[in-house]
Amino acid sequence: MSDSAYRVETTSRLAQWRIDNLASCTYRKSDPFKIGKWNWHLSVEKNRVLFVRLYPEISNLTRDNPPIASFIIRVVCSVGDRKALTHPEITNKKLKSNDDFVWAIEVPLTGKFIIDVEFLDLKTASGEGGEPCSIWAGGLTQKRSNATALASLSRMLTEGIHTDIMINVSDGSIGAHRAILAARSPVFQSMFSHDLKERELSTINISDMSIEACQAFLNYIYGNIGHEEFLTHRLALLHAADKYDISDLKDACHESLLEDIDTKNVLERLQNASLYQLPRLKTSCIRYLVKFGKIYDIRDDFNAFLLCADRDLVAEIFAEVLGAWKGF
Template sequence: MSDAYRVETTSRLAQWRIDNLASCTYRKSDPFKIGKWNWHLSVEKNRVLFVKLYPEISNLTRDNPPIASFIIRVVSSVGDRKALTHSEITDKQLKNNDDFVWAIEVPLTGKFIIDVEFLDLKTISPDGGEPCSIWADGFTQKRSNATALTSLGRMLTEGIHTDIIINVADGSIGAHRAVLAARSPVFRSMFSHDLKEKELSTINISDMSIESCQAFLNYIYGNIQHDEFLAHRLDLLRAADKYDIADLKEACHESLLEDIDAKNVLDRLQNASLYQLPKLKTSCMRYLVKFGKIFDICDDFNAFLLCAERELITEIFHEVLGAWKGF
């Protein structure tokens, strides 16, 4: 590797020493690693000097481009040491060699150094949300959260210092008052007042099986698996509504929207009405009426009408009449 193209680095600092640019108009550095990415610096001499900083093209860059905050300087190393400093770049997403270009109109001759001090590097989580730093603040927070969730999961699965018993239809499970109270205002009220749950250190949930209750607790403790969640969505929805766990109710709501079909649409519609899930109700109505699936399940639909609430039946017929008017 030629020294002319080598970039020296520390954890957050990169320096490229250029001894002579007189004999060429373009030079690109060898790749150098800062954070998770390989980077390049390049200089192009025309009427002005263009300095570029960009990540090396890779699957990582395409899928998760860095969001960089940095200060970049050009330092003359001949005679009196002089530095030209670009104003601080904050949260700039860099994907290619045109995303950061610094045009320097001051003529530079002889030796000089391009100095890049990375203040922060962030990525966007696949789940969305605010960009998170890959360095101390973001990484430490993620590691802390992951460790805490693992520890909570062990408290449940290994029965570490459980202090409440949940009795269900076909068994019982130990849990922790503090965790349940922190996740549900209904549980908190049980343990804060002189109710039988506080006195006897038991909770009776007779309408849940032990498998569904285990899934419910696994969600509360941050330990649920995707297949387990899918298998018990309706029981989890019922428990979320009963114990006022809003995030679980919304997770069930979003999941039930994803696989509506002729076999489950009427059941989903009934639950949407019962638990006040507007998006699910709208999607079921559209599936039945706008897409004409109501005619494919006539027998099931007639049976549904015999037991459905009057208000829901009225909504369905309003939807049907509205669709007919559109023809």
């Protein structure tokens, strides 16, 4: 059984460590105590100044998913009138090591005292790169709510639940919901808000899109697109994102197209970068062609490209070529 001098008493969000005596120059570390998903330690070190530390126990969980803590920490003298020293509230502090939170207390403390930590929230980073999410009921409720809402939206699309608009594409039709389209695209919102034919006939004609690409487009809007589906239809999705002013989809396509430039697609990517005003993609394609010399590997295709490419784009490429020659 652990020595009571090192034991920390806990409830679901509160930890208290009672210290009966601390010598004039000493160090003490608590036993591990569980709050949330993690085991924690408190430590004190007294040498002219009292240093109080709070940190999670080193583990694979801590390394891979460290806690992001919000808490109030106090030192309370446990005799007399129970005077308390309170550190300013800590908010969303990532704690991985014993150096991430250190409280230096210069006020001399003698006799018995209590270190009191009240955890206001504990969060973990989202695996998808989103906002950190609380591990406690509020955060879990939000996470479940978001997942349920997305699943319901997906069902509305795949099962055609109360669709009220028909999208006609080059080789078929798909039912959708004008409220969802309007919420995701200012162009769709304008269509349905004014006396346009789309509002009157409850149809949208997208003749430049196949039914497979349109399905991928709607799956993205409804939060249900798969990775392979996205990769397959990136260029069609980019066109739709630009046409219907869906900036997050355009950004996603831009990022994805940057990842796998090669000699087979670089000229098409360059053309699309110019057409849809994607500066980083354009710079990356020109750099790939010129700095890495791939322009010589596809000489015939590149010469054909120059005959039909935008003049400003051709001028930009040749400026880069001239700059490269001057560097030799």
